[in-house]
Amino acid sequence: MAVKEVRTRFAPSPTGFMHVGNLRTALYEYLIAKSQGGKFILRIEDTDQERLVEGATQVIYDTLAKVSIIHDEGPDIGGPFGPYVQSERLSLYKPYAIELVEKEHAYYCFCTKERLDSLRISNSDAEDNSFPAGYDRHCRDFSKDEISNKLAMNSPYIIRQKMPLSGKTTFNDAVYGSITVDNDELEDQVLLKSDGFPTYNFANVVDDHLMKISHVIRGSEYLSSAPKYNLLYEAFGWEIPLYVHLSLIQGKNPDGTVSKLSKRHGATSFEDLLNDGYLTEAIINYIALLGWCPKENIEVMSMSELISLFSIDGISKSPAIFDYDKLRWFNAEYIRAMPILDFQNRALPYYKELFGDMLLDYEKISEILQPRITQFTQIPAMISFLKELPTYSSEFYIHKKMKTTKESSLEKLKEILPNIVSLADWSQQNIHDMLIKFAIDKEIKNGQIMWPVRTAISGVEVTPGGAVEILTILGKEESIRRINMGIKLLEDELEY
RNA sequence: GGCCCGUUGGUCAAGCGGUCAAGACAUCGCCCUUUCACGGCGAAGACAGGAGUUCGAUUCUCCUACGGGUCACCA
Numbered sequence: 313m314a315v316k317e318v319r320t321r322f323a324p325s326p327t328g329f330m331h332v333g334n335l336r337t338a339l340y341e342y343l344i345a346k347s348q349g350g351k352f353i354l355r356i357e358d359t360d361q362e363r364l365v366e367g368a369t370q371v372i373y374d375t376l377a378k379v380s381i382i383h384d385e386g387p388d389i390g391g392p393f394g395p396y397v398q399s400e401r402l403s404l405y406k407p408y409a410i411e412l413v414e415k416e417h418a419y420y421c422f423c424t425k426e427r428l429d430s431l432r433i434s435n436s437d438a439e440d441n442s443f444p445a446g447y448d449r450h451c452r453d454f455s456k457d458e459i460s461n462k463l464a465m466n467s468p469y470i471i472r473q474k475m476p477l478s479g480k481t482t483f484n485d486a487v488y489g490s491i492t493v494d495n496d497e498l499e500d501q502v503l504l505k506s507d508g509f510p511t512y513n514f515a516n517v518v519d520d521h522l523m524k525i526s527h528v529i530r531g532s533e534y535l536s537s538a539p540k541y542n543l544l545y546e547a548f549g550w551e552i553p554l555y556v557h558l559s560l561i562q563g564k565n566p567d568g569t570v571s572k573l574s575k576r577h578g579a580t581s582f583e584d585l586l587n588d589g590y591l592t593e594a595i596i597n598y599i600a601l602l603g604w605c606p607k608e609n610i611e612v613m614s615m616s617e618l619i620s621l622f623s624i625d626g627i628s629k630s631p632a633i634f635d636y637d638k639l640r641w642f643n644a645e646y647i648r649a650m651p652i653l654d655f656q657n658r659a660l661p662y663y664k665e666l667f668g669d670m671l672l673d674y675e676k677i678s679e680i681l682q683p684r685i686t687q688f689t690q691i692p693a694m695i696s697f698l699k700e701l702p703t704y705s706s707e708f709y710i711h712k713k714m715k716t717t718k719e720s721s722l723e724k725l726k727e728i729l730p731n732i733v734s735l736a737d738w739s740q741q742n743i744h745d746m747l748i749k750f751a752i753d754k755e756i757k758n759g760q761i762m763w764p765v766r767t768a769i770s771g772v773e774v775t776p777g778g779a780v781e782i783l784t785i786l787g788k789e790e791s792i793r794r795i796n797m798g799i800k801l802l803e804d805e806l807e808y
Numbered sequence: 809g810g811c812c813c814g815u816u817g818g819u820c821a822a823g824c825g826g827u828c829a830a831g832a833c834a835u836c837g838c839c840c841u842u843u844c845a846c847g848g849c850g851a852a853g854a855c856a857g858g859a860g861u862u863c864g865a866u867u868c869u870c871c872u873a874c875g876g877g878u879c880a881c882c883a
Contacts, residue, residue, distance in 0.1 A: 683846040767843090778841090779843090
């Protein structure tokens, strides 16, 4: 028996940005296809002429390329089932709609927008929901003559799906199982709009069939329209694909409630996340786990590991809250795992922006930064003290655990200064040995000397790296200058 | 409001009739240590509630509560 080829598709409408929910859908579609040796297809759904956004399709290409979700067929690379842009397939849908009219699974509707609007208002007012399915099916039972008359008069029309008035429809979903609804709940939804364009619901079904899509993977916001899809497939006599509905991604509101992830929760598009300093690998890894868990229960996974580990039965039904803390952790994991040169390359723009043409040991800076940042965007704030010594309070010299005071700090700074001045070879090892030797000679704890030195040369309470590293980076001359400034600050303060 | 879906620690989640109910993030403590990180060790913290079914329910069924989705000539 020939096994049917797995074909999934990502069918975004070009809105100009990639919401993480969409990205996760694309990822799962890709993973399902690739984990079963199938094909992943990109199809652009741009049937809404009023919402066209310039350059929006490019955003989709760019995003997918950046995260290594590579499509096998699509508008830019073609394929055997093109075109892959719905606006280029327009002539295709109408005949299918008419076929359905002929099969009496659809009908012409001549209702005006105004009538439908007032209908909706009165319906929402009515407590009894006289026509629960939204539309009152006014045009459903027109006679053949009436219809051909109106068509002959060029009356604008739409085509609606003719839902069964009784009975039930059951459909199966790979994650939600079997779901049954009463047919009288189903609206006679619009298939073809008055401009001749198909609606999303209709184009989707037609295209998925024509493109031989085996798995329809989409957000659970479409779950309640799934029965209508089933009925459409049945009306055409087409094979129904496997539905895989994905739970929503939610965000936590300041007041503790949750709702669909949106702007007010923070960065919600792929672009936002990149701007906030997240790596594509971290983003992909994190969102892969938002609603799915591998059997082995491991967390850090590359794309190829995701492909080999992915399976539909690991997808969960309940919605997940987007957790920026966890994303940050993934990001830090990926940052720490980078070869130092890669880290350096990514950090370089921040160094250059901050330091201009100052000569500093970037490699050393990268070494101290790599284990400490969760996002590259944190770099400037963390090391700006290297560029310029901030004005700081002498209180910084007081540290309980190090047992340092202003007085002790002043004393130690004065004592260590000659050693620093006379240090010939300014290497990290030498600097380290010199300071440690000082502590041993004076029979003091390392902190007694390290703390005042680090404070004097940094001017901040918390620094990435310690006194030794910072001295190394700053260089001898600047270090001496800063220590002298520290001595002066303390002397003035203590009124010497 | 009708219909549909969901509900294991603060968050992501494992579990698929018998477990002292995994693990990760976050939190807290200890160790390492010249601050901060990294790393190591440890602590606290959960099956929404109620009925059934069963020798036995987190797991199966029903009800309630709460949360979410959906009700367009948008996708």
